[in-house]
Amino acid sequence: xxxxxxxxxxxxxxxxxxxxxxxxxxxxxxxxxxxxxxxxxxxxxxxxxxxxxxxxxxxxxxxxxxxxxxxxxxxxxxxxxxxxxxxxxxxxxxxxxxxxxxxxxxx
Amino acid sequence: xxxxxxxxxxxxxxxxxxxxxxxxxxxxxxxxxxxxxxxxxxxxxxxxxxxxxxxxxxxxxxxxxxxxxxxxxxxxxxxxxxxxxxxxxxxxxxxxxxxxxxxxxxxxxx
Numbered sequence: 001x002x003x004x005x006x007x008x009x010x011x012x013x014x015x016x017x018x019x020x021x022x023x024x025x026x027x028x029x030x031x032x033x034x035x036x037x038x039x040x041x042x043x044x045x046x047x048x049x050x051x052x053x054x055x056x057x058x059x060x061x062x063x064x065x066x067x068x069x070x071x072x073x074x075x076x077x078x079x080x081x082x083x084x085x086x087x088x089x090x091x092x093x094x095x096x097x098x099x100x101x102x103x104x105x106x107x
Numbered sequence: 108x109x110x111x112x113x114x115x116x117x118x119x120x121x122x123x124x125x126x127x128x129x130x131x132x133x134x135x136x137x138x139x140x141x142x143x144x145x146x147x148x149x150x151x152x153x154x155x156x157x158x159x160x161x162x163x164x165x166x167x168x169x170x171x172x173x174x175x176x177x178x179x180x181x182x183x184x185x186x187x188x189x190x191x192x193x194x195x196x197x198x199x200x201x202x203x204x205x206x207x208x209x210x211x212x213x214x215x216x217x
Binding site: 031032034036041042043044045046049087089091093094095097098099100 | 140148152165204206
């Protein structure tokens with residue numbers, strides 16, 4: 001059965017303390033791996049799409065990488081405004097979401 | 108840039124009532140998706156439409172139905188509402204692979 005697992009469930013960082021969020025996937029026929037940021041009560045905001053192992057994408061303090069089994073979202077020198085839930089989703093013939101990582105960055 | 112529009116943003120209904128949620132996709136996007144998200148949960152896929160035809164069906168209750176119209180907007184109709192239907196309902200649209208989400212409709216069933 002296709003499955004996407006994110007870890008950790010929750011993460012607290014000090015401002016400037018870099019870390020990585022993990023998205024492990026077991027799917028048949030990956031057609032894309034997506035990262036979203038979601039603030040409470042709002043719709044998921046698109047961050048990155050990765051299509052093949054070895055691919056990397058960057059945006060400000062965020063960098064997403066992809067292997068054949070997992071994806072990482074690296075956050076470099078985070079700021080309090082980076083606090084949110086980060087969701088990953090794998091696309092086969094459908095989209096399978098992970099349960100997200102709730103990130104809290106403390107000033 | 109234009110985004111996905113959803114209306115209403117908030118909706119309060121009584122048990123056993125009916126609700127209709129509307130979604131206006133990003134112009135030229137050909138696929139619309141509906142998701143339900145409970146507190147602290149990931150979005151649960153309900154149903155999708157490609158070029159106005161139903162393309163996939165997820166965990167959508169039989170009490171719910173949806174359609175996509177000729178102008179590409181979509182409506183999610185929910186009947187015999189139950190307390191457990193209280194959630195955020197998101198619509199997303201895509202042209203190729205990437206889904207872009209709307210701001211959601213918060214449905215509260217009393």
